[in-house]
Amino acid sequence: MSIGNSPEDDRPSPPSTSSDASATPEPATDSDRPSIGRALQQARIDAGLTVEEVSTATRVRIPIVHAIEGDDFSRCGGDVYARGHIRTLARAVGLDPVRLVQQYDAEHGGRPSPTSAAPLFEAERIRPERRRPNWTAAMVAAIVAVIGFVGFTMFNGDDRGSSGHHVAEGPAPAQKAAPKPKPPKPPAPSESAIAAVPKDKVTVRLTATDDKSWISAKASDGKLLFDGLLLKGASKTFQDNEKIDLILGNAGAIELYVNGKRVDDTFETGQVERLTYTKGDPQVG
Incomplete structure (x- = not known):
């Protein structure tokens, strides 16, 4: 008589269901959040605003507002402009712009690192050219000075020649009365x-x-x-x-x-x- 396992011992045991019953559901992920465009559109509708009113208040063109609400950021002209439009539209409809910009960065590869502008313009430095003298302006100034000097000399000569021939022939004319001062203007109405x-x-x-x-x-x-x-x-x-x-x-x-x-x-x-x-x-x- 041999001692060993019976055929029943070799059969696989049924899977346990006790652990499945106590398993907790997985927490919600970021994919459950509404998209940026959907969030902006719903907030605008809740605020009772039309696309035209939002466009007038933010100065963002109507086609771009429609595109962003449809999660199409290709018409913004790049990530920098897209972030700016998102911030502006979020403020206009009462949403937190920081959260929406962070969501945009997470969905579009993160915020780009700033690039130093100094090396980009290093090759553009050019030695300034020496300014040439403006002879035309100098000649015009000299001509104006000569004309002015001649006119001044002729005016003074006529004044001196005529001053020696004046003879007092009667009483001096009466002086005109000084004009009365104008009354001050009334002050402009104030904000009060x-x-x-x-x-x-x-x-x-x-x-x-x-x-x-x-x-x-x-x-x-x-x-x-x-x-x-x-x-x-x-x-x-x-x-x-x-x-x-x-x-x-x-x-x-x-x-x-x-x-x-x-x-x-x-x-x-x-x-x-x-x-x-x-x-x-x-x-x-």
Whole structure:
């Protein structure tokens, strides 16, 4: 009688399922994040802005905005311009530009290392040429000096010849009375003049203090009062009988007066705001 393994012992054991039941799911990767273009497009839609409004506020052409929202960066003209467009569009729609630029670098080979400009221009150094004397200008100056000297001599000679023949033949003519001084001009109205606004109307004054900003203003009947870029230092005043609707593309750069009262806001640079103001004490709509 031999002792050994039975055929049942040689059969492979079934795989254990206890470890599979306790296995944890894999964490989400960066591939689960939306693309750069999709994130910019969704943020623009959430902010209630059209592509044309974003293009006007950022000065990025409409075809490039459409291309970036479709994740096509070939129309930007290179990585440097692509990063700049991403930062500008992100600020306009209220996204973090740093995160999107980092995502772009990760998807396009990383940020390129800076290149020193000194060796590139070393071969361009050329010895300056010696300036030649400008004889034409010297001759013109000499001729002008001679003409001036001759005219001065003739004028003085006529003055001396005629001075010896003057004879006093009567009383000296009466001196003309000195002209009365003109009254000073009234001072120009100051910025505080906006305080004297009519009580039965809505008056809004916008001033771009820190930077330029795209703005849009509509009256109560839907009429467009202004739609464009307000440059740094420029001001616009709007008035209506009922209300005024505003869209500020860069609200942090705007100083706002409503019905003669300054509105103290907490808007940030690059923030897009939609506001409505009516008669009386200003309130944000």
